[in-house]
Amino acid sequence: MTSYFVQACIYLCAAVIAVPIARRLGLGSVLGYLIAGVIIGPITGMVGKETTSIQHFAEFGVVMMLFLVGLELEPKMLWNMRTKLLGLGGLQVGLTAGIITVIALILGQQWSIALTIGLIFSLSSTAIVLQTFSEKGLNKTEGARSAFSVLLFQDIAVIPMLALIPLLALPELTELANHSAHAGEHHGEISLVAGMPGWAHALIVISVVTAVVTGGHFLSRPLFRFVANSGLREMFTAASLMLVIGIAALMSVVGLSPALGTFLAGVVLANSEFRHELESNIEPFKGLLLGLFFITVGAGINFDLLTSKALLITALTLGAILLKALVLYSLTFIFKVVKSDRWLFTLSLAQAGEFGFVLLSYSVQNSVIPTELAQLLSLVVAISMFLTPGLFILFEKIILPRYQASSNEREADSIEEQGTVIIAGIGRFGQIINRLLVANGVNTVVLDHEANQVELLRRINIKSYFGDATRPDLLHTAGIEEAALFIIALDDKERAVELTAHIKHKHPKLRILARAFDRGHGYRLRHAGAHFVVSETYYSALEMGGEALTSLGFHPFRANRQKDTFLETELFHQEELYQTWAEATEDNKFNESYREIFMRLESLLHKAMNDPQDNEAAGSERGWTPPPKNYSDKLE
Amino acid sequence: MSPTKKVLILFAHPSSHRSEVNAPLFQASQQVEGVTCVDLYARYPKQRINIDKEQQQLNEHDIIIFMFPLYWYSTPAILKEWQDLVLEHGYAYGSGGNALHGKTFLCAISAGGAKSAYQSEGYNHFTVRELLRPLEQTAYLTGMYYLPPFTLFSARNAVEEHRLQSHIDSWLNVLKALRDDKIDVAAYSNATSLNENLRTFVAND
Numbered sequence: 001m002t003s004y005f006v007q008a009c010i011y012l013c014a015a016v017i018a019v020p021i022a023r024r025l026g027l028g029s030v031l032g033y034l035i036a037g038v039i040i041g042p043i044t045g046m047v048g049k050e051t052t053s054i055q056h057f058a059e060f061g062v063v064m065m066l067f068l069v070g071l072e073l074e075p076k077m078l079w080n081m082r083t084k085l086l087g088l089g090g091l092q093v094g095l096t097a098g099i100i101t102v103i104a105l106i107l108g109q110q111w112s113i114a115l116t117i118g119l120i121f122s123l124s125s126t127a128i129v130l131q132t133f134s135e136k137g138l139n140k141t142e143g144a145r146s147a148f149s150v151l152l153f154q155d156i157a158v159i160p161m162l163a164l165i166p167l168l169a170l171p172e173l174t175e176l177a178n179h180s181a182h183a184g185e186h187h188g189e190i191s192l193v194a195g196m197p198g199w200a201h202a203l204i205v206i207s208v209v210t211a212v213v214t215g216g217h218f219l220s221r222p223l224f225r226f227v228a229n230s231g232l233r234e235m236f237t238a239a240s241l242m243l244v245i246g247i248a249a250l251m252s253v254v255g256l257s258p259a260l261g262t263f264l265a266g267v268v269l270a271n272s273e274f275r276h277e278l279e280s281n282i283e284p285f286k287g288l289l290l291g292l293f294f295i296t297v298g299a300g301i302n303f304d305l306l307t308s309k310a311l312l313i314t315a316l317t318l319g320a321i322l323l324k325a326l327v328l329y330s331l332t333f334i335f336k337v338v339k340s341d342r343w344l345f346t347l348s349l350a351q352a353g354e355f356g357f358v359l360l361s362y363s364v365q366n367s368v369i370p371t372e373l374a375q376l377l378s379l380v381v382a383i384s385m386f387l388t389p390g391l392f393i394l395f396e397k398i399i400l401p402r403y404q405a406s407s408n409e410r411e412a413d414s415i416e417e418q419g420t421v422i423i424a425g426i427g428r429f430g431q432i433i434n435r436l437l438v439a440n441g442v443n444t445v446v447l448d449h450e451a452n453q454v455e456l457l458r459r460i461n462i463k464s465y466f467g468d469a470t471r472p473d474l475l476h477t478a479g480i481e482e483a484a485l486f487i488i489a490l491d492d493k494e495r496a497v498e499l500t501a502h503i504k505h506k507h508p509k510l511r512i513l514a515r516a517f518d519r520g521h522g523y524r525l526r527h528a529g530a531h532f533v534v535s536e537t538y539y540s541a542l543e544m545g546g547e548a549l550t551s552l553g554f555h556p557f558r559a560n561r562q563k564d565t566f567l568e569t570e571l572f573h574q575e576e577l578y579q580t581w582a583e584a585t586e587d588n589k590f591n592e593s594y595r596e597i598f599m600r601l602e603s604l605l606h607k608a609m610n611d612p613q614d615n616e617a618a619g620s621e622r623g624w625t626p627p628p629k630n631y632s633d634k635l636e
Numbered sequence: 637m638s639p640t641k642k643v644l645i646l647f648a649h650p651s652s653h654r655s656e657v658n659a660p661l662f663q664a665s666q667q668v669e670g671v672t673c674v675d676l677y678a679r680y681p682k683q684r685i686n687i688d689k690e691q692q693q694l695n696e697h698d699i700i701i702f703m704f705p706l707y708w709y710s711t712p713a714i715l716k717e718w719q720d721l722v723l724e725h726g727y728a729y730g731s732g733g734n735a736l737h738g739k740t741f742l743c744a745i746s747a748g749g750a751k752s753a754y755q756s757e758g759y760n761h762f763t764v765r766e767l768l769r770p771l772e773q774t775a776y777l778t779g780m781y782y783l784p785p786f787t788l789f790s791a792r793n794a795v796e797e798h799r800l801q802s803h804i805d806s807w808l809n810v811l812k813a814l815r816d817d818k819i820d821v822a823a824y825s826n827a828t829s830l831n832e833n834l835r836t837f838v839a840n841d
Contacts, residue, residue, distance in 0.1 A: 625651070
C-alpha cells in the first residue's frame, strides 16, 4: 500500500510542478507531462518498470478523450464544416500519410510498418495547437479555423486507424509476443467471441453497436434524469463513469475497440441535454489519465538511443516537419487560405501529435512495429512537438509583421462571428429572453439544474442543458471563454450574486446581465459586478399599472407617457439610491438616509405625474401643452 | 334612408385630456351612424402602427378624414407616421397601388390663429388649404378626391366665445352629407375651406 502512495505522489508531484511551468513557457500541457515523465524516468530514475503497466491503465484516458470528441460532434456543426472537414482534413491526412509511407518504403521498411508510420505522422497535436491558438488570441483567424477542421478530422480519423492497425500485425512479432508472454494479458482477457465462427462474430458486433446507439439514445436520458433528480453530484459523476467504462467493457468483450464504442456513445449523446454535465464530469478524469499517459511516454524515452542516433533523429524530425508543412502549404492553394493565414495554418500543424504516442504504443502491443523502432519514432514525435512553440514564434515575429502592413485594409472584411449567449436559469424569466434571442438568430446555451425543467423545454425545442451554472467547470464546457454575453436568471438569490462575482473575477471582460428579485438584490448584483440589472417584477408591474390607468379612463397614450415618466424619474434617482446603499454598513443597508432619498423620490414622482392645469407649471407633461388663451392676439 | 358611403375618421390628438375642441368634436362624430371613428393615439399608445390593419380598414371605407389640431402647420406626429407606413408603394401608389382610387379625402382641423391670420396679408401668410398642400398632393397621387379642410379658427377661445357648439353642429351636417353622398366634390376644387359654401349644399338637400 505504502509503495502505491509513494508512486502516486511522485507522478502527481512531477505533473504539478512541470505542467504549470511548461504552460507558462508557452509549451502547453502535453509537453509539460512529457517533461515530467523525462525527469522522473530516465533522468532521476525515480520510477522504473511499472510505467508500462501504468501506461495500459492510462490509455483509458484516450477512450475518454474520444468520448468527449464524440460529444463535441453535433451533426449540424459537422454538416456546416463538411467542405473543410472532408476536403482539407481528408486531403491532409491522406496526402501526408501516403507520402510518408512511400518514404518509409524507400528507406527499406516493410509496407505494413511504413503505412503505420505514415498514419502516425499524418496526425498533429490537437492539444498543443488549440491551446496555443486560444492563448495567442488567434482563434478567429481563417488560418486557425482551417486548422481546427483538420484537427477535428484527425481526431475522428484516429478511430478507423485504431481499427486498422491490428490488421497490420507482423507474424514474426506476434509469435514473439505469444512466446514471451504466455500468461500475458491478451490470453487472460474475457472474450465472448473467441472461437466463434465469423458470421456469429459479425452478428454480435452489429447487435452490440446497435445496442450502444439505441441505448445511448433512449435509455441514457431516463437514467440520467433519475440520477440528476437525486440531487447528488457525485452520483452523476458515477453515472458518467459507469457509462463510459461500461461501453468500453462491452466493446472489449466482443473484440471491438473501446475507443470506437465510447466515440459512438459520445456522438449519440451530443444532442442530449446532459451533454455539458457529462463533459464537465469526464473532463478531469480524461485530463489526468491522458496526463499520466504522457508521463509514462516521457518516462519511457530512451536517452541512450537519443545520444547514439542523434543525427538520424534530428534528420527524421526536421524531415517530418518539413514534409508536413509542405503538404499543408500546398493545400492552402486549393482551399484559398491566403496571406498570413496560409502561414499560420502551415506552421501550426507541422508537428506530430499526442495521438502519435497512442498509436505507437498500440502498434507495439499489436505487434505491428518492433519496440526499438517505436522508441525511435516516439522521440521524433516528442521532439517535433517540442519545436512547435518555436514555429509559432517564427510565425508571430517574422511572418505576421510582413503581412500586417498590407493586410490593414483587408482586416474589416473578415466577418466577426456573433458570439454565443449563455443563459443561466431557464425558468419563466430565462425562457422569454431565450425566445427573443433565438428568434433573432442568436446562438444561446441554456443551463438549468432542474432536470425536469430541461426535459420540459427540450420538448418544445428549446435547446437546454442540465447542469449547475454556478460550477466553473460546467461554465467552461458551456463555452464561457468564447461567450459574448452572460445572462443570469437563476431562481436562487444568493447563487445569482455568487455567480456574478465569480464571472466578474474570472472573466472580467464578459458582459453580465442579471435578473434581480427586488431592490436590495439588484444592488447586490450590481455591486458584484453585473453590468445591467433588472428587477423581475418591475416592468410587468409597471405594465399592469399602465393598464390600470387605462381601465380607469386615462387615455392609453397618456397612460403610456405616465409610465415613461415614472421610469425616468426612477432612473434619475437610481444612482443616488445605490450609492447610499453601497456606503451604508452591512447590517443596515436600508438606513435612514436611504429611506429619506426614497421618500423624496416618491414625492418627486407624485409631482411629475400630476397634471398641471395651468400652463405656467407644465411639469413633465410639457408635451403638446396648448398655448395660452388669446395667445394669437400677441402674434399680430 | 340608408347610408350610401362609409366614412372613416382618423383622429389624432396626443393630449386629448386637455383638448377643448377636437375631443368634443370627435365624440360628437361617434354618434353619427355609418361613421367609423378611430383614435390613433389610443390605438397605438407606443406608436407601433399595424399596417395591415390600417390598410384593411381603408379598404372598407369610401371617405377618409384626418381630424386633428394643426401643429406647426401640419398634422400631429402620429398622422405623419401613419402616412409613412400605411400608404405603401404597391398599395396606395405606384404599380398596382390603386387601393384608394375613387375615395374622398379631407381634413377636419382646429387652428389657433384667427381666420384673418391665415391669408397672404396675415402673419401666417398662407391659407390653411395652402399650408396642407402635402396632404392634398398625397390625395391626388393616391387617386383620391380632395376636399378643402373643414376648419375652426381661433380655437383656443372657441369655448369662451360660445362658438364650439355651432361648429360641431355644422360638422355633423358635413359628416351626414358626406355619408349620404350629397357633396359635389368638383364644386370645391378651388375653395379654401369646406365651411364657406356649407349653406349651398345643405340647401340643395
